[in-house]
Amino acid sequence: xxxxxxxxxxxxxxxxxxxxxxxxxxxxxxIDNLSTGDRENLAKVQNEIDFRCIDLGDKxxxxxxxxxxxxxxxxxxxxxxxxxxxxxxxxHQANINxxxxxxQGARNAGVKRIVYAASSSAYGDQETxxxxxxxxxxxxxxxxxxxxxxxxxxxxxxxVYGLETVSLRYFNVFGPRQAADSPYSGVIAxxxxxxxxxxxxxxxxxxxxxxxxTYIENVVKxxxxxxxxxxxxxxxxxxxxxxxxxxxxxxxxxxxASLLEFSAGPKYGEARMGDIExxxxxxxxxRHALGYMPSVGFxxxxxxxxxxxxxxxxxxxAMEGAVP
Ligand code: UD2
Numbered sequence: 223x224x225x226x227x228x229x230x231x232x233x234x235x236x237x238x239x240x241x242x243x244x245x246x247x248x249x250x251x252x253i254d255n256l257s258t259g260d261r262e263n264l265a266k267v268q269n270e271i272d273f274r275c276i277d278l279g280d281k282x283x284x285x286x287x288x289x290x291x292x293x294x295x296x297x298x299x300x301x302x303x304x305x306x307x308x309x310x311x312x313x314h315q316a317n318i319n320x321x322x323x324x325x326q327g328a329r330n331a332g333v334k335r336i337v338y339a340a341s342s343s344a345y346g347d348q349e350t351x352x353x354x355x356x357x358x359x360x361x362x363x364x365x366x367x368x369x370x371x372x373x374x375x376x377x378x379x380x381x382v383y384g385l386e387t388v389s390l391r392y393f394n395v396f397g398p399r400q401a402a403d404s405p406y407s408g409v410i411a412x413x414x415x416x417x418x419x420x421x422x423x424x425x426x427x428x429x430x431x432x433x434x435x436t437y438i439e440n441v442v443k444x445x446x447x448x449x450x451x452x453x454x455x456x457x458x459x460x461x462x463x464x465x466x467x468x469x470x471x472x473x474x475x476x477x478x479a480s481l482l483e484f485s486a487g488p489k490y491g492e493a494r495m496g497d498i499e500x501x502x503x504x505x506x507x508x509r510h511a512l513g514y515m516p517s518v519g520f521x522x523x524x525x526x527x528x529x530x531x532x533x534x535x536x537x538x539x540a541m542e543g544a545v546p
Contacts, residue, residue: 225249226449227291227333229278229324230298231271232259234400235339235392235441239295242442244270253278253287257316258300263399278320281327288324288331293449296324297339299369302406303496306365317368325379335386337448338376340460341369342393342434342501351468352434352504355391355460363496373460380458388448388456390441393464393503397438397523398530410435410524413475414531417484427493429472434464434503437523440516447512455511464503465516477521481528 226243230236231252236259243250244267252264255277264273276283278298288294299317300306306313321338328336345353346360361367376387394408402411416423444463448456469477475488508514518526 223247223249224292224449225251225290227287227294228252229294229296230254230259231273232256232261232263233297234263234397235395235438236295236297237263237267237399238397238438238442239297239445240264240267240271242446246446251287251291253283254298258401258404260401278323279315281323284323284327285330288327288333291328291331292334294324294328294333294336295339295445295449296321296336299339301341301365303343303363303365304494305406306363306368307496310364313364313368317365318371321372321375325375325385329379329383329385333385335388335449335457336376336379337445338372338387338389340373340389340391341366342391342462342464342503343498344370344373344391345498345501347498351500352466352502353462354504355462355507362498366496377458377460386453386457388451389460390444390448390463391460391503392441393434393436393462393501395436395438395441397527400438400527402531409471410474410478410527411531413478414482414528417478417482418531418535422486422489423475424489424491425471425475426491426497427471428490429475429488430470431497432468432470432500432502433474434466434468434501435474435520435523436464436503436516437518437520437526439518439523440465440514443517444508444512444514447514451512459507459511461508461512461514462503462505463508463514464505465519466503466505467520468500468502469520477524478528481525482532
């Protein structure tokens, strides 16, 4: 049994990691400032984890949270390209300064390894597909710059202080519990939510942009593997975490519409600033060094995701109906 600290534990990815680690019998501590996370996400594990409602800006609390921890899974972030364009300072604070505080806390507490939620946005809009880790990064949005800057910080703390770090460049993660109610929510959650409420979702641009949409279970596995992989294979390194297959937004729209039996076509809006045309992961490095293999594909993941949101909608309607 090991002691894990998950930052952003009340978020969609953080809470999924918590459930998996608790099920494996590990000790889990989690921190979250609940700015975008939701305690509801921790309903299944709340009695089995040490949850602390703190902000990564609070240095003394961060140091205390790192005490006795072997592995940190750093998920806390303001994870949105458009939000970083609208409010770059808040994003900078939450994505860079917070990560710096965590690195300092982890180093002081003698944490063994930090696994960091990096982003495929680091590649920017380069034409070469699939994206390989040795390509020169070309971040477009403030969010992409922030995520990339922290990869460099991770590498530096390994090289300079010997703190083992592994950066996982997530490719558009989706799945149950992803927030759907904000204009900054991920596209799959937004599309499902809209269709469930009987409204046609909006595609920004022509819908031909493509993403390597990665189901949450694959991301959870990658994190767990990144903790236990041999130091000489992974420390100070960066790995793509995707599936190696991509789908256009129109294909994604059609799949969700067919699963929900939603017959209306999409609305169209202007292409989003800072948006990337195509994104596809080369996962060879993760395969060799981590033993990572995506086990849930796009369609299966989408079925699971859609049925979760459907269940939520039914529960919500039942609760509203029960109120006199
Ligand atoms: C980026 C990263 C992703 C992750 C995420 C932050 C890339 C390729 N991916 O995701 O790995 O770090 O940021 O959590 O950089 N869209 C619509 N209608 C909507 C919402 C979105 O058409 O209502 C489009 C959007 O313009 C984009 C695509 O859907 O082309 C995906 O958007 P997103 O916000 O879900 O994720 P993205 O690609 O910015």
